Amino acid sequence: MPEPVIQVTDLVRDYPRPRTSLFRRAPVVHALRGVSFEVRAGERFGIVGESGCGKSTLLRILAALDRATSGQVVVDGTDITNLPERRLSFLRENLQLVFQDPMSSLDPRMRVRDIIAEPLVVQGHPASGDRVRELLDAVGLPPNAGDRYPHQFSGGQRQRISIARALAPRPKILVADEPVSALDVSVRAQVLNLISDLVDELDLTLVFVSHDLSVVKHVCDRVAVMNAGQIVETGTTGEVYATPAHPYTRRLVAAIPTLARALTGTTTTDLLKGAPT
Amino acid sequence: MSDVLTVQGLTVSVRDVALVSDVELTVGPGERVGLIGESGSGKSLTALSVLGLLPEDVLAAGSVRLSGVDHELIGADERRMSRVRGRHLAMVFQEPMTALNPTMRVGDQVAEAMLIHRTRSSRRAARIAAAELLELVQLPGVMRTYPHQLSGGQRQRVVLALALANDPALLICDEPTTALDVTVQAMVLDLIMRGVAARESALLFITHDLAVVATVCQRVLVMYGGRVVESGPVTEVFTRPRHRYTEGLIAASDLESADSGPADVGLATSAPRRLPTIPGNVPPAGQFPDGCVFRNRCAHATETCATLPPWTGTPTQGFACHHPAGASDA
Numbered sequence: 001m002p003e004p005v006i007q008v009t010d011l012v013r014d015y016p017r018p019r020t021s022l023f024r025r026a027p028v029v030h031a032l033r034g035v036s037f038e039v040r041a042g043e044r045f046g047i048v049g050e051s052g053c054g055k056s057t058l059l060r061i062l063a064a065l066d067r068a069t070s071g072q073v074v075v076d077g078t079d080i081t082n083l084p085e086r087r088l089s090f091l092r093e094n095l096q097l098v099f100q101d102p103m104s105s106l107d108p109r110m111r112v113r114d115i116i117a118e119p120l121v122v123q124g125h126p127a128s129g130d131r132v133r134e135l136l137d138a139v140g141l142p143p144n145a146g147d148r149y150p151h152q153f154s155g156g157q158r159q160r161i162s163i164a165r166a167l168a169p170r171p172k173i174l175v176a177d178e179p180v181s182a183l184d185v186s187v188r189a190q191v192l193n194l195i196s197d198l199v200d201e202l203d204l205t206l207v208f209v210s211h212d213l214s215v216v217k218h219v220c221d222r223v224a225v226m227n228a229g230q231i232v233e234t235g236t237t238g239e240v241y242a243t244p245a246h247p248y249t250r251r252l253v254a255a256i257p258t259l260a261r262a263l264t265g266t267t268t269t270d271l272l273k274g275a276p277t
Numbered sequence: 278m279s280d281v282l283t284v285q286g287l288t289v290s291v292r293d294v295a296l297v298s299d300v301e302l303t304v305g306p307g308e309r310v311g312l313i314g315e316s317g318s319g320k321s322l323t324a325l326s327v328l329g330l331l332p333e334d335v336l337a338a339g340s341v342r343l344s345g346v347d348h349e350l351i352g353a354d355e356r357r358m359s360r361v362r363g364r365h366l367a368m369v370f371q372e373p374m375t376a377l378n379p380t381m382r383v384g385d386q387v388a389e390a391m392l393i394h395r396t397r398s399s400r401r402a403a404r405i406a407a408a409e410l411l412e413l414v415q416l417p418g419v420m421r422t423y424p425h426q427l428s429g430g431q432r433q434r435v436v437l438a439l440a441l442a443n444d445p446a447l448l449i450c451d452e453p454t455t456a457l458d459v460t461v462q463a464m465v466l467d468l469i470m471r472g473v474a475a476r477e478s479a480l481l482f483i484t485h486d487l488a489v490v491a492t493v494c495q496r497v498l499v500m501y502g503g504r505v506v507e508s509g510p511v512t513e514v515f516t517r518p519r520h521r522y523t524e525g526l527i528a529a530s531d532l533e534s535a536d537s538g539p540a541d542v543g544l545a546t547s548a549p550r551r552l553p554t555i556p557g558n559v560p561p562a563g564q565f566p567d568g569c570v571f572r573n574r575c576a577h578a579t580e581t582c583a584t585l586p587p588w589t590g591t592p593t594q595g596f597a598c599h600h601p602a603g604a605s606d607a
C-alpha cells in the first residue's frame with residue numbers, strides 16, 4: 001500500500017465568533033467535531049456534504065490557512081498542525097488549492113500570466129514566461145491568454161486559470177473546493193476532464209470537495225461523507241453512491257436529480273425521500 | 278383553453294447586436310415549461326423581456342401577451358408593467374436578495390406584496406395570509422425575521438412565498454436553485470411544484486441543469502446563441518434529441534453513463550472518467566456564426582449549415598437543424 005500523504009486525526013475546529021441563529025445565540029460554532037481520515041499517494045479522495053457541514057473549514061486547515069482547535073494534520077510525513085508560517089513553505093509547494101468561485105479568487109487587476117506565476121514568485125522561484133505558457137497549454141488556454149485580465153474570460157476559462165495557478169509550483173497534492181459548482185453542465189464536463197487528466201499525467205493526489213455526490217463519484221475513488229462537522233461514512237465512491245449505509249448519505253443520494261431517474265418518473269417529492277420530516 | 282403566455286418573434290438587441298432572435302414560446306394554463314441552455318444562450322434575457330425588466334440599453338421587439346392582461350407587454354410602460362408584475366406574473370431569481378428588502382421584516386414584505394395589488398382587503402388579512410404562506414414554504418415563525426438572519430435556502434423560500442402571494446397566472450423561475458446544495462435544492466423545487474400546482478399557475482423554469490428540468494417540467498425549449506434550437510415534451514427531447522446541440526448538452530451532463538458502468542459497484546477502478554464535451558466555448562454575444570448558430574462547434578456541420586436551418590415540426594415540438602440526429606439519412 002502506498003504511504004498516506006495526508007493523515008488527519010481527530011480534528012476539531014470551534015469558531016468562537018458567535019453567529020446569530022434564528023432562535024438562539026450559539027456560543028461557539030463546532031465546525032469540525034473530531035474528523036479523522038487518510039489519503040494515500042495518488043488517490044482521488046472526495047469529501048461530500050451539505051452547505052455548512054465543515055468542508056471548507058477542513059480544507060483550509062489542510063492547507064494551513066487556518067488553525068485547528070485540536071487534533072493533528074500530517075502532510076507528507078510532517079506534522080503541520082502547529083508549524084509556524086516560516087516553516088510551511090514545503091506545504092505551499094506541495095499542496096495547492098482551487099476554489100469554487102473563479103471570479104473572486106482571481107485578482108481582477110492582475111494579468112493572467114502574473115496570476116499564474118504568483119505562487120512561484122511568493123516562493124522565491126523565478127517565474128519564466130516558458131513555464132507560464134506551459135501551464136496555459138496544460139489547461140487548454142492559448143499562449144496569448146497570459147496578456148489578458150480575468151474578466152475577459154468566461155467562468156470555465158477562469159477556472160482553468162485557477163487550476164494553472166495551482167499547478168505552477170508542481171504540487172504533489174491538488175485540493176479543490178467545489179471547483180465546478182459555479183459552472184454550467186458543458187463547461188463542468190470540460191473542467192472535470194481537465195482535472196482528471198492532470199491528476200493522471202502529473203501523478204497528483206487529489207482531494208475534491210463537493211455537495212454533489214454524483215460529481216464526486218465521477219472524479220474520485222474514495223469518498224468521506226460529512227454531516228455537521230463529522231464524517232458519517234467512508235467508502236469507495238461506487239459503493240457509497242449505490243448502497244449508502246448512513247441515513248444522512250441516503251438523503252444526500254436521494255436528493256440528486258438525474259436525467260435517467262427523472263425520465264422514469266422521479267418527482268421532486270421523491271428527491272426529498274429520506275429527508276427528516 | 279388559450280395559452281397563459283404567448284411570445285412571438287421575440288428579438289432582443291443591444292445597439293446593433295442581436296442577443297435573442299425570433300423566440301417563439303407558449304405556456305399553457307398550469308403547464309410547466311423549461312428553458313435550458315449554456316451560460317450566455319439568452320435564457321435570462323428572454324425571461325426579463327417577458328417581465329419588462331430589461332436594462333435600459335437593451336431593446337426588445339416582437340410580442341409578449343399574457344392571459345388576463347389586455348395589453349401587449351413589449352413596450353408597455355413601467356406603470357402598467359408594475360401592475361402586472363407580482364400580480365399576474367411573478368418571478369424567482371437565482372440571487373434571493375435581489376427580490377428582498379434587507380431592512381424590512383420578512384412577514385411585512387410578503388403582506389406588502391398583497392396590499393400593493395389589493396388582493397387582500399386589509400393589513401390584518403394580508404398579515405394572516407403572509408403567515409400562512411410562510412408556513413406553506415416551511416418557514417413557520419419567521420414573520421418578524423430580517424432576510425440577513427436567514428440562510429440562502431431559507432431566503433429563496435421567502436422569495437417563493439412573495440412570488441406566490443397573489444396567485445400569479447405565471448411563475449417565472451430563473452436558476453432558482455443553482456446556488457443551493459442538493460438537499461436544499463430538493464426542498465425548494467418541491468415547494469415550487471406544490472406552489473404552482475395548488476394555484477394552477479403556469480411555470481416557466483430556466484436552468485442549465487437538465488436533470489432538474491426533466492424532474493420539474495413537462496415541456497422544454499433548448500436555447501443556444503439567442504435562438505430556440507429545439508423544443509418538445511421532456512421525455513421526447515431528452516431521449517430522442519434531434520438538434521446536434523441538444524445531443525451534445527445531454528451527453529456532457531450525463532455523469533452516470535460516463536462512469537465505468539453499473540459493474541463498478543465496490544471497485545475502485547481507474548476506469549475511463551472522461552465525459553463527452555461540446556468542443557470550444559460559447560462565443561460572446563454578437564460573435565455567433567451566421568446560418569446555424571452552433572456550426573462552429575458542431576461535428577456534423579456542412580456547407581448547408583451556413584444557411585439558417587428552418588424550423589421543422591410544430592410550434593411546440595420541433596428543431597432547427599439541417600442534419601438532425603436520429604434521421605434515417607444521417
Ligand SMILES: Nc1ncnc2c1ncn2[C@@H]1O[C@H](COP(=O)(O)OP(=O)(O)OP(=O)(O)O)[C@@H](O)[C@H]1O
Binds near residue numbers: 015053211
Ligand atoms: N470564520 C468563521 N467564523 C465563524 N463561523 C464560521 C467561520 N467559517 C465557517 N464558519 C461556520 O462553520 C461551519 C462550517 O463552515 P464551512 O464553510 O466549513 O462549511 P462548508 O461545508 O464549506 O459549506 P459550503 O458548502 O456552504 O461551502 C458553518 O456553520 C459556518 O457558518
Ligand SMILES: Nc1ncnc2c1ncn2[C@@H]1O[C@H](COP(=O)(O)OP(=O)(O)OP(=O)(O)O)[C@@H](O)[C@H]1O
Binds near residue numbers: 314318332561
Ligand atoms: N446589458 C447587456 N449588454 C450587452 N450584452 C448583454 C447584456 N445582457 C446580457 N448580454 C449578453 O447576452 C447574452 C445572453 O445573456 P443571458 O443573460 O440571457 O444568458 P443566459 O442564458 O441567462 O446565461 P446564464 O446561464 O449565464 O445566466 C450573453 O452573451 C450576455 O453577455
Ligand code: SF4
Binds near residue numbers: 522601
Ligand atoms: S444545422 Fe448543421 S451546424 Fe447546426 S446543429 Fe445541425 S448539423 Fe450542426
Ligand SMILES: [Mg+2]
Binds near residue numbers: 055056057177
Ligand atoms: Mg465551502
Ligand SMILES: [Mg+2]
Binds near residue numbers: 321322
Ligand atoms: Mg441567466
